[in-house]
Amino acid sequence: MAQQFEDRFQRKFYYLRLSITDVCNFKCTYCLPEGYQPAGKKNSSFLTLSEIQRIVRAFAHCGTSKVRITGGEPSLRKDFTEIIHTVANEKGIEKIATTTNGYRMAKDVGQWKQAGLTHINVSVDSLDPRMFQQITGENRFYQVMQGIDRAFEVGFEQVKVNVVLMKDLNAQALPQFLAWIQHRPIQLRFIELMQTGEMDSLFTQHHVSGIALRNQLMADGWVLKARAHNDGPAQVYVHADYQGEIGLIMPYEKNFCHSCNRLRISALGKLHLCLFGEQGIQLRDLLQEDEQQAALIERIQTQLQNKSESHFLHDGNTGMTPHLASIGG
DSSP states (O other): OOOOOBOTTOOBOOEEEEEOOOOOSOOOTTTOTTOOOOOSOTTOOOOOHHHHHHHHHHHHHTTOOEEEEESSOGGGSTTHHHHHHHHHTSTTOOEEEEEEOSTTHHHHHHHHHHHTOOEEEEEOOOSSHHHHHHHHSSOOHHHHHHHHHHHHHTTOSOEEEEEEEOTTTTGGGHHHHHHHHTTSOEEEEEEEOOOOTTOHHHHHHHOOOHHHHHHHHHHTTOEEOOOOTTOOSOEEEEOTTOSSEEEEEOTTSTTGGGGOOEEEEOTTSEEESSTTOSSOEEOGGGSSOGGGHHHHHHHHHHHHTTOOSOOOGGGTOOTTOOOGGGTTO
16 A cells, blocks of 8 residues: 555545536535536536546555545436446445435435445435425425435445534424434434535525534433544434434534545546635546556645645635535535
8 A cells, every 4th residue: 555645734534525426406505506507618527437446546545445426416427336336346445435315216226235335325404395395496305215215125224314404494303303313223414504605695594503403412312422534524423212323514613624534536537625625636637547546646645735724614714615516515
């Protein structure tokens, strides 16, 4: 194994978030309220299977053990199952995850598991079908619920469900969510709404701090669970009376970035050192031949020395990320 990817703050990077498309078929209020709008040149294409393989191989060579395949909606790619298989076959990759809106799970999740997918996250921002449609712009609540049931049927031991907390929309629904996970092995992940370039007014209107929710959970007997080295940023809580777990992702909390262990590659082949970083570093010119791996690793390691200590969100910085779909959240 080559030298572990590490930045100047001694943070090591075990976790790659790999976007394979920025196209999405939902219109979530906090991400793509007007629906997907193609950006940039019309002839720009998303990473090919061979380019994906070379990226993952380079990261695995430098100590990365977890890859999350993201979008947009990754399952919109016709070769999504093949991508999972390609990633799963790379030596050193132990966890292969995806984040999906769930609309294809009922039909395809068995194929994904067979191809090597080990972990799955589904976005479900409300358990009320009408509120679900209001937030996502799509009347697919029951289809997504069938997909979660199907994931358990095909052998997933746990499904993670992402919920973006929004004041006056779903933040009051905690009792309903808790009842849902009491007898189901679901890790419910409450994600604090984040301010991006296009979402200033929505953020002001709907942001609610995750700290109040954490305090409430701890008062009710929920206990913090230890993290694995390649886990994501969630603080996970467990309770003796619940089969499910609760994860809290609170990017505005002090020291949130101290445990950063993940890097991002966009669907167009750019390295993003932070979700809220700047323009990204082009890697695609080094993804055309297997013989370019050493140069690819060197470029990534060199650029890592420019990674900031923090995202500075608490200072009002939203970076240049227009919306979360553009680099896979």
